[in-house]
Amino acid sequence: MVVYAGQGDPRRSIELLWRGTVAEKRSGPKPGLSVDSIVDAGIAVADEQGMAFSMRAVGERLGRTAMALYTYVPGKNELVDLMYDRTMAELPTSYSLDDGWRPAVTQWAHDMWECYSRHPWVLQVSQARPVLGPHEFAVIEALAAILVSTGLPGRELRGIVGAINYFVRGAAQTVAEARAAGGATGEADEEWWYARSAVLLEIEPDLEKKFPMLHVLENDREPATSDLADPELPYLENDAVENFRSGLRVLLDGVEGAVAKP
Amino acid sequence: MVVYAGQGDPRRSIELLWRGTVAEKRSGPKPGLSVDSIVDAGIAVADEQGMAFSMRAVGERLGRTAMALYTYVPGKNELVDLMYDRTMAELPTSYSLDDGWRPAVTQWAHDMWECYSRHPWVLQVSQARPVLGPHEFAVIEALAAILVSTGLPGRELRGIVGAINYFVRGAAQTVAEARAAGGATGEADEEWWYARSAVLLEIEPDLEKKFPMLHVLENDREPATSDLADPELPYLENDAVENFRSGLRVLLDGVEGAVAKP
DNA sequence: CGAGGTTACTTTACGTCGTAAGGAGTCGCA
DNA sequence: TGCGACTCCTTACGACGTAAAGTAACCTCG
Numbered sequence A, B: 001m002v003v004y005a006g007q008g009d010p011r012r013s014i015e016l017l018w019r020g021t022v023a024e025k026r027s028g029p030k031p032g033l034s035v036d037s038i039v040d041a042g043i044a045v046a047d048e049q050g051m052a053f054s055m056r057a058v059g060e061r062l063g064r065t066a067m068a069l070y071t072y073v074p075g076k077n078e079l080v081d082l083m084y085d086r087t088m089a090e091l092p093t094s095y096s097l098d099d100g101w102r103p104a105v106t107q108w109a110h111d112m113w114e115c116y117s118r119h120p121w122v123l124q125v126s127q128a129r130p131v132l133g134p135h136e137f138a139v140i141e142a143l144a145a146i147l148v149s150t151g152l153p154g155r156e157l158r159g160i161v162g163a164i165n166y167f168v169r170g171a172a173q174t175v176a177e178a179r180a181a182g183g184a185t186g187e188a189d190e191e192w193w194y195a196r197s198a199v200l201l202e203i204e205p206d207l208e209k210k211f212p213m214l215h216v217l218e219n220d221r222e223p224a225t226s227d228l229a230d231p232e233l234p235y236l237e238n239d240a241v242e243n244f245r246s247g248l249r250v251l252l253d254g255v256e257g258a259v260a261k262p
Numbered sequence C: 001c002g003a004g005g006t007t008a009c010t011t012t013a014c015g016t017c018g019t020a021a022g023g024a025g026t027c028g029c030a
Numbered sequence D: 001t002g003c004g005a006c007t008c009c010t011t012a013c014g015a016c017g018t019a020a021a022g023t024a025a026c027c028t029c030g
Helices: A010-019 A035-049 A055-061 A076-088 A101-118 A120-124 A134-148 A154-185 A189-203 A212-219 A235-260 B010-019 B035-049 B055-061 B066-071 B076-088 B101-118 B120-124 B134-148 B154-185 B189-203 B212-219 B235-260
Strands: none
Touching (some): A035 A076, A101 A134, A120 A154, A134 A154, A154 A235, A189 B010, A212 B134, B035 B055, B076 B134, B101 B120, B154 B235
């Protein structure tokens, strides 16, 4: 299930996102939980089990039943929105422009990438219906602030912001989801991949002849240990990081071109 | 639920993807269905209801129960894989290079975009664990074939292929998922958006002051009816198309820069 | 032609999910 | 002291994917 952001009452969710818990106690027993604690628990559970976490699991982590959560949060969708926005709060809200826009954007992209790596489930939250939380705004504001300094018109910047955003998300997905799925089935990513391609080659032996250009792409490899490679990480992951770096470079070259032109 | 590609027996799914139905009949009643018909029905249902379609719905469309499908297909994950690959078959497998690589890539991106628009659920199929079907290969092969003609080394092209792919997917998602979600709740995208931003402005009146750079981005609009705008489409969608065009332009400028450089 | 095995499809059922409904206990305030 | 508001629980419903077992159609072999 892909969670579409905020299908419930818009006012309720947006208030939760922007105002936090409004603590005006009247009567009744003391709340043992809080929206914050539930969001934290939700993030912890989702980090472990992915986006298919259950309300029951979140409740259990807090020593409550699933239904207890509904006192604080209207439903799972809204909880996911809150978790999403909380996660975005991990990211810096501004970047130094001392060295120009390019290092700043690069840093933004890497921070984003790492945040996605820590919380892969975030990548499953629908893009199309933005959560519209304060921290999500802040993250995009940070990127926008960097890019506005190029002097490009907003018309052009919108496409660029989108492109950078999509690129980082997509690239992170390639790594992060693989890890998550591996965890879910207990199957490591590498093994999954090798099992797959072995079967594929067995069934379709002349694969390379059928798709020669893919073969060209795959085969021009760096020496196994480039100075950038992290020996801690599995091969596939270093590969993905390398593609991330070079893809981002090209994308930013394009931006640079736009800046240089009239 | 995000559907991870092929968590079942790898051999079985890959055989289904590459060999199709192996028709060697022996005995027993005549099959009333086929893998093909099930995949078609699945696509039709998913086009209507999104990725959260149910096996029961697919069965019903074929006049069968959900369990009847399991005679032909190992499970829902595998069915989604097949649906995904079938969808990719709608796309061209090669592009003319007569006018150079750039118009070809642009065409590829637009074809991809339109395919995603027709079948928004495709965007929910996990990127990380590629389906590894023949038509998915063919689509990437087509893009690779175009880009190899630039003469760039494979090392660099991998990042570029990724960047273009991610960009198109992300941009399509922004439009397509919005439409799909609107359909699911019976709420049109425009209305959803306006309701949301109205509440947001009510709760957070000085939003523009808190995020001034986003304001800059949003406000440099073209005149409402540019020659590219499609009056049939809602405003938000034309906007997204415009951002798609300009983002792609910047990205390809970057590629051009890489081609020009040593 | 008839028996037996194979196959297509159905019925039933299990365990999961999100969450609606209603009740039990706890506290602040009249 | 009691009322109303509040938290949290139990129970239950209808969805989901799919396992297990049953029924009936059909081919092949005697």
